[in-house]
Amino acid sequence: MAQKFRKIGVLTSGGDAPGMSAAVRAVTRAANARGVQVMGIIGGYRGMIHDEMIELTNREVSNKIMLSGTFLYSDRCLEFKEEEGMQKAIATLKKHDIDGVIAIGGDGTFRGATDLSVRGIPTIGVPGTIDNDITASDNTIGFDTAMTTVIENVDRLRDTCESHARLNVVEVMGRGAGDITLNTAIASGAVAAVIPEAPFDEEACINKVIRLRREGKRGFLIIVSEAFPTLGEELAKKITAITKDLAEKEGNDRLWVESKFCRLAHTVRGGSPTLSDRLLATKMGVRAVDELLAGNSDLIVVERAGEITTCGIRWSQVLDRMYKGTLKPGMTDEYTAEQLAEMEAFIAEKKETFRKTYAMLNELAD
Ligand code: F6P
Numbered sequence: 001m002a003q004k005f006r007k008i009g010v011l012t013s014g015g016d017a018p019g020m021s022a023a024v025r026a027v028t029r030a031a032n033a034r035g036v037q038v039m040g041i042i043g044g045y046r047g048m049i050h051d052e053m054i055e056l057t058n059r060e061v062s063n064k065i066m067l068s069g070t071f072l073y074s075d076r077c078l079e080f081k082e083e084e085g086m087q088k089a090i091a092t093l094k095k096h097d098i099d100g101v102i103a104i105g106g107d108g109t110f111r112g113a114t115d116l117s118v119r120g121i122p123t124i125g126v127p128g129t130i131d132n133d134i135t136a137s138d139n140t141i142g143f144d145t146a147m148t149t150v151i152e153n154v155d156r157l158r159d160t161c162e163s164h165a166r167l168n169v170v171e172v173m174g175r176g177a178g179d180i181t182l183n184t185a186i187a188s189g190a191v192a193a194v195i196p197e198a199p200f201d202e203e204a205c206i207n208k209v210i211r212l213r214r215e216g217k218r219g220f221l222i223i224v225s226e227a228f229p230t231l232g233e234e235l236a237k238k239i240t241a242i243t244k245d246l247a248e249k250e251g252n253d254r255l256w257v258e259s260k261f262c263r264l265a266h267t268v269r270g271g272s273p274t275l276s277d278r279l280l281a282t283k284m285g286v287r288a289v290d291e292l293l294a295g296n297s298d299l300i301v302v303e304r305a306g307e308i309t310t311c312g313i314r315w316s317q318v319l320d321r322m323y324k325g326t327l328k329p330g331m332t333d334e335y336t337a338e339q340l341a342e343m344e345a346f347i348a349e350k351k352e353t354f355r356k357t358y359a360m361l362n363e364l365a366d
Pocket of ligand 1: 013106129130131173174175226269
């Protein structure tokens with residue numbers, strides 16, 4: 001028979017993401033509705049170690065659905081990675097009679113969730129990260145808002161690019177995943193996207209800019225992933241220099257494409273969550289409560305083809321590695337040939353969708 005849950009904890013950890021607060025609200029309301037008390041753990045796993053928590057009643061989470069950041073605060077807690085830190089955290093949970101935990105964050109947060117699960121604390125993960133780098137889920141909480149924020153900023157850059165016939169290279173966050181970069185490049189009509197998932201042909205990109213300038217195009221945008229920390233600024237300088245030389249050589253100053261660089265950095269993480277992120281956060285938060293109360297653990301909630309479902313944390317970690325090509329020997333030994341084939345098919349489909357999207361950008365960027 002499933003364990004009876006009386007009190008659960010919820011935390012947000014890792015880089016904050018718009019919609020995390022909405023997810024905490026959903027967890028609170030869903031648990032309270034099922035007669036389960038909720039403790040909000042302050043500042044991620046650090047709050048668990050240092051016994052910092054507040055009770056979350058339904059009133060406590062009023063007016064939180066639209067909040068930016070996370071009202072429970074967040075942290076990347078190194079102390080929790082050590083056994084001593086974990087044991088302190090578990091002692092805090094026991095002291096408060098907390099029967100299970102819902103951990104909202106990215107892959108680092110899920111490693112913490114597994115650490116708790118294997119030490120006897122049922123834990124469910126909810127993907128909250130702007131990067132959309134949880135391969136098992138089509139979407140993560142915060143991704144839509146981050147893209148919307150990029151677009152708002154890039155549209156402003158476009159205005160001034162067009163007025164001055166300039167180019168702007170914009171660097172956006174996303175860690176090792178090009179999802180934000182690629183989607184916002186398409187949605188802003190950029191001439192190119194530089195992403196970790198595909199090789200970048202710099203010469204072809206510069207030649208395209210020159211050709212389009214000859215055809216009369218005034219403003220240009222190029223979106224670059226932060227995975228290439230120096231590329232964006234250098235590219236802007238290079239285009240400026242190459243087109244200046246060309247303009248001088250041909251005696252046609254209109255060929256000069258003065259290029260600026262802009263790093264959006266943490267602006268991409270702020271702001272009130274979009275409708276999509278509020279809905280996703282709400283659905284995932286409720287599902288996490290249902291899973292925990294049903295006696296499940298070491299799972300994450302994911303979205304696939306619009307449906308909310310779950311998968312094992314280990315499964316999701318292996319999928320991430322398969323996707324990035326960073327699998328190490330032995331990592332897939334626990335899976336049957338059938339399961340591996342299922343994973344490989346999933347990855348192949350995801351990569352194909354990404355490839356088509358990238359090809360679409362290049363076809364339309366003219
Ligand atoms: O994972 C979210 C993220 O914003 C990444 O896009 C970025 O690389 C990283 O966090 C930045 O981390 P920090 O806020 O610790 O500088």
